[in-house]
Amino acid sequence: METLTPTAHTILGYVASHARSGYEIRQAAARNPFWGISDGQLYPQLRVLADAGLIAADGEEGPRGRTVWQVTPTGRRALEEWLRQDSPPIAIRDENLVKLLFAARLDPGIARALVQERMAHFASFLAQVESVAPASTWSEDERSAAGAVPELVRDYGVEYSQTALAWCERVLAALDGGR
Amino acid sequence: METLTPTAHTILGYVASHARSGYEIRQAAARNPFWGISDGQLYPQLRVLADAGLIAADGEEGPRGRTVWQVTPTGRRALEEWLRQDSPPIAIRDENLVKLLFAARLDPGIARALVQERMAHFASFLAQVESVAPASTWSEDERSAAGAVPELVRDYGVEYSQTALAWCERVLAALDGGR
DNA sequence: CTGAACATGTAAAAGGTTACATGATTTT
DNA sequence: AAAATCATGTAACCTTTTACATGTTCAG
Numbered sequence: 001m002e003t004l005t006p007t008a009h010t011i012l013g014y015v016a017s018h019a020r021s022g023y024e025i026r027q028a029a030a031r032n033p034f035w036g037i038s039d040g041q042l043y044p045q046l047r048v049l050a051d052a053g054l055i056a057a058d059g060e061e062g063p064r065g066r067t068v069w070q071v072t073p074t075g076r077r078a079l080e081e082w083l084r085q086d087s088p089p090i091a092i093r094d095e096n097l098v099k100l101l102f103a104a105r106l107d108p109g110i111a112r113a114l115v116q117e118r119m120a121h122f123a124s125f126l127a128q129v130e131s132v133a134p135a136s137t138w139s140e141d142e143r144s145a146a147g148a149v150p151e152l153v154r155d156y157g158v159e160y161s162q163t164a165l166a167w168c169e170r171v172l173a174a175l176d177g178g179r
Numbered sequence: 180m181e182t183l184t185p186t187a188h189t190i191l192g193y194v195a196s197h198a199r200s201g202y203e204i205r206q207a208a209a210r211n212p213f214w215g216i217s218d219g220q221l222y223p224q225l226r227v228l229a230d231a232g233l234i235a236a237d238g239e240e241g242p243r244g245r246t247v248w249q250v251t252p253t254g255r256r257a258l259e260e261w262l263r264q265d266s267p268p269i270a271i272r273d274e275n276l277v278k279l280l281f282a283a284r285l286d287p288g289i290a291r292a293l294v295q296e297r298m299a300h301f302a303s304f305l306a307q308v309e310s311v312a313p314a315s316t317w318s319e320d321e322r323s324a325a326g327a328v329p330e331l332v333r334d335y336g337v338e339y340s341q342t343a344l345a346w347c348e349r350v351l352a353a354l355d356g357g358r
Numbered sequence: 359c360t361g362a363a364c365a366t367g368t369a370a371a372a373g374g375t376t377a378c379a380t381g382a383t384t385t386t
Numbered sequence: 387a388a389a390a391t392c393a394t395g396t397a398a399c400c401t402t403t404t405a406c407a408t409g410t411t412c413a414g
Contacts, residue, residue, distance in 0.1 A: 102192040
């Protein structure tokens with residue numbers, strides 16, 4: 001059994017939370033700002049998980065002929081093992097910020113535009129995070145089992161965006177002040 | 180001429196700032212927390228840039244037989260074009276946070292360990308950001324041309340880490356309080 | 359002179375996205 | 387019955403990392 005990718009483990013996590021169809025996972029993933037999953041990954045990885053015996057199709061079909069997946073005991077163990085393993089350190093890839101660094105010595109106009117683009121990105125990120133109630137991804141039972149964590153994770157997204165937005169304001173002021 | 184990857188453009192940016200060898204770019208990239216470049220990318224991409232006529236080997240060799248690269252007028256234009264183009268929105272891939280979400284409803288012990296891992300990651304990220312003087316990547320002339328931006332970008336890294344660390348403390352308290 | 363760090367490079371594979379394909383099922 | 391959306395899937399490609407390979411130069 002090949003080792004699973006982080007995306008496969010994430011999918012396994014969704015299924016382990018409660019039985020779901022591919023489409024429902026797709027929607028849960030779309031609401032999770034911290035790990036995107038494309039269709040081209042989702043469905044093949046469901047197969048990988050099923051072939052490895054970590055999930056199994058629920059007997060009954062869901063509405064619209066959806067295949068509903070359930071976690072197996074093996075799958076539950078595999079998930080826990082993953083949760084216990086070290087995660088890679090944060091690797092940021094922030095193209096906008098890199099551009100800003102290069103633009104600053106070339107043209108204040110480009111720099112301003114980059115900061116404004118950044119603000120737009122973070123504003124829509126913030127809106128997305130705020131619009132998602134944790135209850136939409138986790139059932140009520142799961143919510144209470146998880147304590148305050150889902151709300152705290154949302155708070156993290158909010159604080160992160162707000163920090164970034166405040167920083168952008170300061171940069172704009174500095175770009176204007178430098179004139 | 181194929182379109183360049185973000186990494187190729189970033190390398191072009193370093194060369195455009197001032198003539199540098201591959202090794203010097205390697206070191207500058209290692210100091211930039213917002214866009215990592217591996218050896219397996221750096222040297223092939225320098226070739227790509229050279230073949231496209233965007234950079235050219237400086238006549239003289241640097242110390243230790245280094246090839247020193249210079250930007251060409253075409254390269255300078257290509258860089259500016261890239262700076263003006265829209266950047267992709269921020270896409271976060273935060274494996275630690277995803278794990279925490281799944282761990283919260285399984286085992287408080289795992290959740291605690293994840294938060295502690297997160298704190299360690301951000302603490303070392305913060306240390307790295309704080310240790311880098313912008314002057315080490317940009318020459319004095321470039322620094323003043325860029326105004327306050329390099330310092331502000333460093334501030335961004337610092338604030339980002341501090342926000343994350345403070346959040347971790349709150350989560351730890353909540354995990355303990357929930358008991 | 360010998361080991362450590364310098365400097366550049368290559369091949370293979372991992373991981374993921376994009377774009378397309380296809381049929382089923384509601385809605386109008 | 388047509389249009390829209392639901393639901394799943396596939397193939398090709400893109401970007402990047404990992405691991406290895408190789409010669410060079412400086413320090414003890």
